[in-house]
Amino acid sequence: MSIRRRGRQIALQVLYQMEWGGWEEDASASISRYLETSVANGLSMDHPSVQFAKSLVEGVAKNRSVLDEIIRKYARNWRLDRMAIVDRNILRIGVYELKFVHDVPPKVAINEAIELGKRFGSEDSAPFINGILDAVNKDLGLG
Template identity: 35%
Template structure:
């Protein structure tokens, strides 16, 4: 499976987990239907396990928005991107940002990609310094 497809499936899995009583294993099984992919597993498990820390970092980069007020798609995409940027050493920032924007274009609304790009740009600028 290509990384883009793994990111799409990870987004679907993490999206399902928010606001439901599914376990992470149930959500992963539902989306993957028995298929295995190391990158997908790492992205879902890592984002889910580190969500509290990721949310703290994310809140610091939202202007005039609360985490709860963000649409679920954008919130989930931002969490995944911040996980990749902060926890995965082989993830170039430009690639992660482009992938997040593409996910927004597919799963979000017309304004999603610009919003996510702005938040991630601010995040990468501040963490690079």
């Protein structure tokens, strides 16, 4: 598994944890807590996947209101609070990468989000995520 794919998976799990906690814990503390669990398989804070995850978590947390507004615009007939937490956070990561992470090609960001949806979401997650991120990508004029 690539460093960034693993980082995205970590970021999704940490964002899920942060949302359950009411966004009260900061990114570094949430990632540290994540690393203390057996799920992290002995990763340290300086591992490249963890560093990438940290950048995603910090970026999503910092820009959450902007990301949520973009998601709302394209999630026709879906209120953000009615989406599955996993799908909502995958979309946040995907939109964050499309809008703010310029060294990730848009197609890669979308594909990685779809893969997260397949792995962690429901059977409907991947097409739902694809539809929203594809529309965001087209509107942002990224390709």
